Amino acid sequence: MKYRRIIYTSHATKHFNKRNLLDLLHDSRAFNEMDGISGVLIHKEGLFLQVIEGESLFLDDLLERLKRDPRHDDVTIIDDQPTDTKLFPKWSMGCADFDDPSLSLIPGIRTDISNPKVIDDLIKRLPEIATLLAENIE
Numbered sequence: 001m002k003y004r005r006i007i008y009t010s011h012a013t014k015h016f017n018k019r020n021l022l023d024l025l026h027d028s029r030a031f032n033e034m035d036g037i038s039g040v041l042i043h044k045e046g047l048f049l050q051v052i053e054g055e056s057l058f059l060d061d062l063l064e065r066l067k068r069d070p071r072h073d074d075v076t077i078i079d080d081q082p083t084d085t086k087l088f089p090k091w092s093m094g095c096a097d098f099d100d101p102s103l104s105l106i107p108g109i110r111t112d113i114s115n116p117k118v119i120d121d122l123i124k125r126l127p128e129i130a131t132l133l134a135e136n137i138e
């Protein structure tokens with residue numbers, strides 16, 4: 001398979017406001033563009049869920065950096081699969097911040113992402129989220 005897709009959750013170690021999140025996205029997008037990585041980052045009340053997809057070696061490298069990053073901890077991989085298709089080909093890192101509606105691009109998803117059932121639901125809906133992002137934001 002051409003690509004690999006990893007989904008993980010983590011806990012922010014400090015409060016993430018709009019400014020912190022934009023800084024993080026700014027850097028992440030630049031790195032991801034260089035490495036051909038795409039995905040989406042969801043944030044709600046200090047919990048992150050991120051989907052990252054791209055070539056396996058670049059993802060290994062990103063995972064190492066993520067695990068070292070003191071801005072979050074408890075990095076828990078909930079899915080890691082080879083794939084031939086990217087769900088978020090246009091997104092060096094899409095973002096949905098449920099704490100700040102102006103950053104939230106994903107309407108209609110129940111937002112208690114600390115609940116494992118909701119995370120399951122979210123993962124099932126990833127193709128739908130990808131379509132939504134592609135249709136609504138260029």
Ligand SMILES: Cc1cc2nc3c(=O)[nH]c(=O)nc-3n(C[C@H](O)[C@H](O)[C@H](O)COP(=O)(O)O)c2cc1C
Binds near residue numbers: 062
């Ligand atoms: C929740 C979260 C998501 C992140 N997502 C990415 C990402 O998609 N791509 C990326 O290059 N860095 C991402 N980072 C930042 C990396 O952890 C790391 O700081 C950055 O890649 C620079 O690496 P370095 O500090 O080892 O130079 C993320 C950090 C956090 C806390």
